[in-house]
Amino acid sequence: MTIHPSAIIEPGARIGAGVKVGPFCVVGSDVTLGDGVELISHAVVTGRTSVGAHTVVFPFASVGHRPQDLKYAGEPSTLSIGTDCVIREHVTINPGTAGGGMKTAIGNHCLLMIGVHIGHDCILGDHIVLSNNTGIAGHCTIDDYVIMSGHSGSAQFVHIGAHAFIGGMTKVEKDVIPYGTVLGNPAALSGVNIVGLKRRGFDREAIHRLRTAYRMIFASEGTLRERVDDASAMFPDEVLVQDVVKFVVAAERPLTLPGNLPINVPGEE
Template identity: 60%
Template sequence: MAEIHPSALVDPKAELADSVKVGPFCIVGPNVKLGENVELLSHVVVEGWTTIGNNNKIFPFASVGHCPQDLKYNGEQSRLEIGENNTIREHVTINPGTEGGGMLTKIGNNCLIMVGAHVGHDCQIGNNVILVNNATLAGHVTIEDWAIIGGLSAVHQFCRIGKHAMIGGMSGIENDVIPYGSVTGNRARLAGLNIVGLKRRSFDREVIHSMRTAYRLLFAQEGTMAERVEDVQKMFNNVEPVMEIVKFIRQESSRGVCTPK
């Protein structure tokens, strides 16, 4: 039987696993599903058609699943899905999807969403992602695995952030960021590869060397981007991280790829 504080308001239609803990003054709506060992500490509101997986911990004054900040939203039964083992800190806001974005906002596993961060409608967030304090994602943003979004940063709608990318604090992201890339600045520009992150995650030294060489070739002045991508693919077709960057650049994008200063 779920442990529910007397001051909490949990709709009888909500589905709560037996090991759920709902703290003081929390509100849980009728279409919410909470998995095993989910803990709402206090003053947490979970609404909408929201599913939260096992072992998530949500801190005070977070707002999860309330209707999107989109004037086109008309009450559709769009969804929010949150995976397992995530930490969602104080004052975080996470919105469900909209009809224009597939009706789904999705967050993976093992993410840390820090104080005051915002996840807009139709965002797709992978695993092991960190959103530092007051990082904000507009609608339709894609964040791949292991990316870090620095504090007070803002990501424009429809942008893609590649896996293992590092977004410096107080950056404004208007373009896609390649996997393993590092960007910073007001209207951020690519500053190189996220070498610190690669070393922390035990990437092989030779692989990092190949990635550095590929990076210099991709963003050289000679030729077109399409030509440079083709050359890099031929030279490094056995280096998986380089091929991930090549694939990312070739994918269709409405925002274009962030380039160096």
């Protein structure tokens, strides 16, 4: 490992092989840094935090400090960050709380750009990109391959499905279906994330079937549950469609809908 003389590594910290800790970094006593982790300079990793192998933390990131929750009373909550992540300048990530499962978790291969904030008790999947100054409030769940553009944000308890795309400066207050594109303030669905799906190698016919199901689910006739059931019956073997169906059926919160539709609640009759 390589530790700059000006860095502070508190007793008890667990440091893996090949770790690099640059000038003026601070690593707390309950921190675990996996093999090949790099803290470039002026970064702080504290609390009961584990950082996966080959993750890079840029200057002035604050990782693992106490949550921004007035109910937090010093409980031994945790923060885990996966492998091969990039945490850019001025990112802040908070651990969990007793009111939310006691943990915040970030998956593998995530890119958190400048000024991103991830609040307490959030669960993030793999291959997520959060662009500059994106804010994620507490208790949110963000599934694999989600992209959130600059200055966007989510309210507490929001669930964003896999492969969704959130446009710049979008305010997300309701759950977002997998593979959806969401824009605006207030946020509204604008269709399927076709560009993202093509870039990730999804079959063209599968995307076409997903678009057809999307139009069925978010039509104006009947209830949301009826439309979801119709789409499920039409495409029983299409994985993308069934992902959306399962997400809608399991939703316990309002969904982000196209701007021309009335507000529905999941499961309404």
